[in-house]
Amino acid sequence: MTDGTKKRVKRDLSGWLVFNKPYDMSSTEAVGKLRWLFGARKAGHAGTLDPLATGVLPIAFGEATKTVPMVQDGTKVYRFDIVWGSQTTTDDVEGEVVATSDVRPDTDALLAALPRFTGVITQVPPAFSAIKIKGERAYDLARAGAKLDMPPREVEIDAIEVIANDATRATLSVTCAKGTYVRALARDIAEALGTKGHVGALHRARVGAFSDADAVSLETLEAAGAERDAILLPVAAGLAALPEIRVDASQAGVLRRGNPVLLTGRDAPVALDEAWASQRGQAVAIGYVEKGQFKPRRVILSR
Incomplete structure (x- = not known):
């Protein structure tokens, strides 16, 4: 240069x-x-x-x-605060306040409301989100002033725990599946308790x-x-959630060329919808097992 x-x-x-x-x-x-x-x-x-x-x-x-x-x-784990008494355009601290309430739920009321938010529930995502509507990101449309009719979606929530609660805010932990909007969860919990609320702080503690x-x-x-x-x-x-199939160096070479290998041995699986093959602990391929053969979908190159 x-x-x-x-x-x-x-x-x-x-x-x-x-x-x-x-x-x-x-x-x-x-x-x-x-x-x-x-x-x-x-x-x-x-x-x-x-x-x-x-x-x-x-x-x-x-x-x-x-x-x-x-x-x-x-599975995801989030720790978050619900700020009691106000709802915002973004359902977090960045947005403008659009509604307020003087109601401050006590801990007993909060605990009583949480079971309705576990399992498979329906959420309306925040307007300020990355969801695409007619090819455009919702947050881009919302920032441009468009009034959006956000499509509801089903999400799965495994558990919600109350860590703390007072007249200002509550701190909760939620264990949930992919696609859950914590901002929508905070908004809806507040609504269910007859008040308004938004996320004051959000921390993701686990991903898989x-x-x-x-x-x-x-x-x-x-x-x-x-x-x-x-x-x-x-x-x-990144493959900890999938069954591991151990292969030798020769089989690893075959798999990395995109070809299937026959699995042998007493404990060799006959069928698996998804699995990964390893050789001396290193990832070789992601694939599935069919009729005793490991068939690669994605090959992991050795680097």
Whole structure:
């Protein structure tokens, strides 16, 4: 280059990073920042986290991006605050207040209301969300002033726990499936208690097998320098929810060429809808077992 600087070489890096996303950073910004920090050629995230939310944002590099759907489908755990007494346009602290109430539910009333929000329930997503309506993101339409009729959707909530509650706000923990909108949950719980509410704070504590215990801050990554790669988890970390099929080096070579292999041995499965093949702990392929054969759908290259 004419100014004497060298263009940064992008690396074929593969693995998972459990990023502790800070407040006021979008998921897209996080991917861009970490891709640059690691010098990675390819990166993506497993499940959008709102800019105003903090916590677990799994980042996949290289071959790990092939395992993103498995992580996205994992169970989520969120810790969140409901601010009592006001509803906002965004159902969080960023929006304008559109309705208020003087009602402040006590803890007994809150606990009594929560069973109706567990199991399979119907939610109306917030207007300020990433859902597409006629090809446009809902939040873009909402910011432009459009009045949206958000389509309801079914979501599954495993459990809700009350951590604290007072006249100002409640802190809760929810364990839920993919697609749940915590902002809508907070709004609806408040409505069910005869008041108004919005999310005052939101932290994601778990996505599938990845939790706060694994999460690494931006400050730690920046300070790690040459040791940064050692923080990454293997590609296989994104496959923890699937049955593992162990293969030998010869079978691994066959699978990586996109061909099936016959599974032998007393405990070899005959049929599985989804599984992953490993060789010495490293991911080889994602696929399924049919009539005793492992058939690859996605091949994981060795890097």
